[in-house]
Amino acid sequence: MRQRAVLITVLFALIVTLVSVSAVFWEFYKLNKHQYIEHIFSKHETITQIYREHLQKKTSQIMLEANLAVYKFVIEEGEGEQKRILKKAKILKQKNLQRVDEAIMLNQKGLFTHKIVRDVRISMLEFKKTIYFHIEGPIGSVLIEDEGLKAYTYYSLAYSYLTIILIISISFVLILQRLRPLIRLRRKIALFGNGDMNISFKTRGYDEIALVSNELESTREKINSLLESRTLFLRNIMHELKTPIAKGTIATQMLDSQKQKDRFSSIFGRLESLVTEFALIEEVTSLSDKRDFKEYRLVDIIDGAIDMAMVDRSSVSFEIDASIKLTGNYRLYTTAIKNMIDNGIKYSTDAHVRILMINNELCFESKGECIAHPLQYYIEPFTKENPSKNSFGLGLYLVDSILKVHRQVLAHEYDNGVNRFIFA
Numbered sequence: 001m002r003q004r005a006v007l008i009t010v011l012f013a014l015i016v017t018l019v020s021v022s023a024v025f026w027e028f029y030k031l032n033k034h035q036y037i038e039h040i041f042s043k044h045e046t047i048t049q050i051y052r053e054h055l056q057k058k059t060s061q062i063m064l065e066a067n068l069a070v071y072k073f074v075i076e077e078g079e080g081e082q083k084r085i086l087k088k089a090k091i092l093k094q095k096n097l098q099r100v101d102e103a104i105m106l107n108q109k110g111l112f113t114h115k116i117v118r119d120v121r122i123s124m125l126e127f128k129k130t131i132y133f134h135i136e137g138p139i140g141s142v143l144i145e146d147e148g149l150k151a152y153t154y155y156s157l158a159y160s161y162l163t164i165i166l167i168i169s170i171s172f173v174l175i176l177q178r179l180r181p182l183i184r185l186r187r188k189i190a191l192f193g194n195g196d197m198n199i200s201f202k203t204r205g206y207d208e209i210a211l212v213s214n215e216l217e218s219t220r221e222k223i224n225s226l227l228e229s230r231t232l233f234l235r236n237i238m239h240e241l242k243t244p245i246a247k248g249t250i251a252t253q254m255l256d257s258q259k260q261k262d263r264f265s266s267i268f269g270r271l272e273s274l275v276t277e278f279a280l281i282e283e284v285t286s287l288s289d290k291r292d293f294k295e296y297r298l299v300d301i302i303d304g305a306i307d308m309a310m311v312d313r314s315s316v317s318f319e320i321d322a323s324i325k326l327t328g329n330y331r332l333y334t335t336a337i338k339n340m341i342d343n344g345i346k347y348s349t350d351a352h353v354r355i356l357m358i359n360n361e362l363c364f365e366s367k368g369e370c371i372a373h374p375l376q377y378y379i380e381p382f383t384k385e386n387p388s389k390n391s392f393g394l395g396l397y398l399v400d401s402i403l404k405v406h407r408q409v410l411a412h413e414y415d416n417g418v419n420r421f422i423f424a
Contacts, residue, residue, distance in 0.1 A: 089127035305337035318355035
């Protein structure tokens, strides 16, 4: 989910925009339709006035139709058609009015005006896209068709709405097109981080993503150049160191004094061991290609580590299920376990190391006093617990470096006189 945060944000913005635009157009549609109905309903006043004069003056039906025809009003005379329209038509608006009929009367006191108040209901109807006015009074009703007026249509509003939605959708597609190079760039960076040093970030274009990609390509070339120079320098210097060490070892054998011979043999042996550890450290730190990582049984790796350590088998005991496997570089992981075996035997009180699995984590237990410093102190290069011990202080540093390559960490705990180092 977090890896697609930008895409999800764009989708969310699109959805919010579409919903907002749709809501605004819906409200505008209802308001526009209401105003349209209110506007055309004002015609009922003209119809009411013509119909009232017809009733008061008792004019003929032909005269009523002629007066209505002036305003393009037509009386629906078919009784069956009237019933059908009144039954199926949609009522747009209704209004109740009071009609006042006046008549001159004569009594003992003379002439007077007699007023009669009657209720009248005006209904505006829509049937088959035609507008009708239905007037209902105490003495009858009439259904009038307005030929000059059509029912409300939403086509222009719908056209505007669809146009805006299309523009928003096209904009969204263009944004996605702009984001595609960013997605490809993320994948290339992931490959580069996984060790593919030959991946190319170079791209054409002048936008911000293209500029970032080309800057990354320039940085990649510089990093590769530095790594190649570093590797070449280390390999050359180690090669140059091995030659005088080998010559010194041979020359030592020509000494007459056994004491001097042993002293120089120890010195050149330690130098050779140091160069070997430096070579291994260089290999670990420069390891970028994980394609040679394969699956091995853990018991096979431990057996190889014991052989590499050249210690008595009785000094190491392990309780590991033969079905447990791990994926990694066999030589490096074997070296890490070998260093833990050497370290455990060297600093334990009984010269014994126990290897076991606890909570799916590989543990190395040895009896002895708790380490004097935090673990972080010992995984730094050239640090060791006892300076008199025959080591360079690179063992745990090398173990930590190998575990990092295998996406693991080195941990330590002390429990009832037992030091426990853990590959977590």
